[in-house]
Amino acid sequence: xxxxxxxxxxxxxxxxxxxxxxxxxxxxxxxxxxxxxxxxxxxxxxxxxxxxxxxxxxxxxxxxxxxxxxxxxxxxxxxxxxxxxxxxxxxxxxxxxxxxxxxxxxxxxxxxxxxxxxxxxxxxxxxxxxxxxxxxxxxxxxxxxxxxxxxxxxxxxxxxxxxxxxxxxxxxxxxxxxxxxxxxxxxxxxxxxxxxxxxxxxxxxxxxxxxxxxxxxxxx
Amino acid sequence: xxxxxxxxxxxxxxxxxxxxxxxxxxxxxxxxxxxxxxxxxxxxxxxxxxxxxxxxxxxxxxxxxxxxxxxxxxxxxxxxxxxxxxxxxxxxxxxxxxxxxxxxxxxxxxxxxxxxxxxxxxxxxxxxxxxxxxxxxxxxxxxxxxxxxxxxxxxxxxxxxxxxxxxxxxxxxxxxxxxxxxxxxxxxxxxxxxxxxxxxxxxxxxxxxxxxxxxxxxxx
DNA sequence: CGAATGATGTAAATGCTACTCACATGAACG
DNA sequence: CGTTCATGTGAGTAGCATTTACATCATTCG
Numbered sequence: 001x002x003x004x005x006x007x008x009x010x011x012x013x014x015x016x017x018x019x020x021x022x023x024x025x026x027x028x029x030x031x032x033x034x035x036x037x038x039x040x041x042x043x044x045x046x047x048x049x050x051x052x053x054x055x056x057x058x059x060x061x062x063x064x065x066x067x068x069x070x071x072x073x074x075x076x077x078x079x080x081x082x083x084x085x086x087x088x089x090x091x092x093x094x095x096x097x098x099x100x101x102x103x104x105x106x107x108x109x110x111x112x113x114x115x116x117x118x119x120x121x122x123x124x125x126x127x128x129x130x131x132x133x134x135x136x137x138x139x140x141x142x143x144x145x146x147x148x149x150x151x152x153x154x155x156x157x158x159x160x161x162x163x164x165x166x167x168x169x170x171x172x173x174x175x176x177x178x179x180x181x182x183x184x185x186x187x188x189x190x191x192x193x194x195x196x197x198x199x200x201x202x203x204x205x206x207x208x209x210x211x212x213x214x215x216x217x218x219x220x
Numbered sequence: 221x222x223x224x225x226x227x228x229x230x231x232x233x234x235x236x237x238x239x240x241x242x243x244x245x246x247x248x249x250x251x252x253x254x255x256x257x258x259x260x261x262x263x264x265x266x267x268x269x270x271x272x273x274x275x276x277x278x279x280x281x282x283x284x285x286x287x288x289x290x291x292x293x294x295x296x297x298x299x300x301x302x303x304x305x306x307x308x309x310x311x312x313x314x315x316x317x318x319x320x321x322x323x324x325x326x327x328x329x330x331x332x333x334x335x336x337x338x339x340x341x342x343x344x345x346x347x348x349x350x351x352x353x354x355x356x357x358x359x360x361x362x363x364x365x366x367x368x369x370x371x372x373x374x375x376x377x378x379x380x381x382x383x384x385x386x387x388x389x390x391x392x393x394x395x396x397x398x399x400x401x402x403x404x405x406x407x408x409x410x411x412x413x414x415x416x417x418x419x420x421x422x423x424x425x426x427x428x429x430x431x432x433x434x435x436x437x438x439x440x
Numbered sequence: 441c442g443a444a445t446g447a448t449g450t451a452a453a454t455g456c457t458a459c460t461c462a463c464a465t466g467a468a469c470g
Numbered sequence: 471c472g473t474t475c476a477t478g479t480g481a482g483t484a485g486c487a488t489t490t491a492c493a494t495c496a497t498t499c500g
Contacts, residue, residue: 017466017477039259039343044457053479055460060477064458120398121341123259160424163411168421172388175395178340191383201388204380205421208428237448237495264486273450275488280448284487 022060024050026074029067030114038068038122068122073132075115080139082108087146094150095211101146102173102198109177120178143170150211158210165209172201242280244270246294249287250334258288258342288342293352295335300359302328307366314370315431321366322393322418329397340398363390370431378430385429392421 018024028049032041043064044054061067086104090097109116127133147165180194190197206212238244248269252261263284264274281287306324310317329336347353367389368382400414410417426432
C-alpha cells in the first residue's frame with residue numbers, strides 16, 4: 001500500500017516488497033559514494049533513497065562493509081572488462097594497446113568514481129573474500145598478459161620479468177589516478193591531462209626497456 | 221582534583237587542566253590511525269585515551285576533520301624533511317640521491333603509517349587550507365628540484381620538462397606505496413620488496429630518458 | 441591582595457548512525 | 471486453505487559528532 005519507489009528508480013521491474021531492493025541499494029550507494037566519497041555513504045541514507053526502513057538492508061547485506069565489498073567486487077568485474085576491451089588482444093599493435101590499457105584505467109577512475117572509490121578508497125582489504133581477490137587478480141592479469149606480449153620481442157638477456165613491468169605500469173596508473181584523477185582531483189597546476197601524463201610516462205618507461213614505437217609521434 | 225592522565229602518558233609536562241591536551245590528542249589519533257586506518261579513529265576515543273571528556277577536544281580543534289587536517293599538515297612537514305634528507309643536495313651523486321628520495325617515500329609510508337594515512341588515505345582535500353597546500357607543495361618541490369638536477373645534463377633537444385619527470389616519479393612512488401606499502405599492504409605475491417620495485421622502475425624510467433648510471437649495479 | 445577575565449574542561453542533551461530482535465506481511469507452495 | 475519462507479517494519483541499544491550551559495582555575499589588573 002505504501003511502498004513508494006524512492007526517487008531515482010527507472011520505473012520498472014518492481015515486484016512486491018519493493019522487488020529488487022538489493023540492486024536499488026547498490027545504485028543508491030554508488031551515487032552517494034561518487035558524490036561524497038566512501039565516507040559520505042550511509043547505510044541508512046541508502047535505505048532512505050530506496051524508500052525502505054533502515055533495517056531492511058540487513059536482509060540483503062550482512063553489514064555496511066559487505067555492501068561496500070560487493071560494490072567493489074562488481075566494480076572489479078567492470079574494470080576487468082574495460083581493461084580487456086582496451087587491450088583488445090594487442091590490436092592494432094601491442095604498444096598502442098598497452099597505452100590504451102592505461103587510458104582505460106584513468107577513464108574508469110573518472111567515469112566510475114563510485115566503483116573506483118569502493119575499490120581503492122574505501123577501507124576494504126581486497127583479501128576480505130576469495131571472490132574479491134579473484135576478480136581483482138583477473139583484472140591485473142590482463143595487464144600482466146599485455147606486459148608479457150609487449151616484452152616478448154626483446155632478446156632474452158635484456159628482457160625484464162613481465163610481472164615487474166605490469167606492476168610498474170599498474171602502480172604508475174594507480175598513482176596518477178589517486179593523485180590527479182577521479183574525485184578529489186588534486187590538480188596542483190598539472191601542465192597536462194592525467195591521460196597524457198600517464199601515456200608519456202609509459203612511453204618513457206618502455207623506451208627504458210628498449211621498446212620504442214616505430215614512429216615516435218608523441219614527444220612530451 | 222580528578223584529572224587522571226589517561227593511560228599512555230609519559231608522566232611529565234602536565235600543567236593544570238591536563239596541560240597539553242592538543243599534543244596528547246594528536247598522539248592518540250596517530251596511534252589509532254596507524255592501527256586501524258583513518259576510519260578506525262574516533263574523536264571520542266582519542267579524548268578517552270587522553271583522559272578527558274568527549275567535549276574537551278573541541279577547545280583545540282573545530283571538528284574531527286580539522287584534527288585530521290592538522291595531523292596531515294604536520295605529517296607533510298616531516299615528509300618534506302625526510303625527502304630533503306634523502307636527496308641530500310644530490311650527494312653522493314644525483315642519480316643515487318634521486319632513488320633515495322623514492323626509498324624515503326616508501327620508508328615514510330611504512331614507518332609513519334599514521335601520518336601517511338592522514339595525508340593520503342583520509343578524506344581531506346589538500347586544498348582545504350592554504351597551509352596544507354603550501355607544505356605539500358614544498359614537499360613536492362624537493363622532488364621537482366631533484367628532477368631538475370637529474371635532467372640538467374641532457375642535451376636541450378631531448379631534455380624533458382622536470383615537472384613531468386617529478387610527477388612521474390611521484391606517481392609511481394605513490395602508487396607503489398598505496399598498493400603494496402604501509403598498511404593494508406595488498407602483497408599479491410610481490411616478487412620483490414616495494415623498495416626494490418620502485419628503484420627498478422625509476423632506473424628503467426631514467427634509462428628511457430637517456431640517463432644511465434655509470435656503473436649499472438642493480439639489474440632487476 | 442582580591443576580583444574580573446579568559447582559557448580550558450565537564451555534564452547533559454540532540455541527532456545521526458550501525459546494528460539487533462521481535463513481529464508483520466505477503467508470496468509461493470503444499 | 472493453511473503452512474512456510476523471504477522480505478520488510480518498529481522499536482530498542484549503543485556509539486559517535488557536535489553544541490550549549492556551566493564549572494574551574496591561572497592570570498592579569500586595579
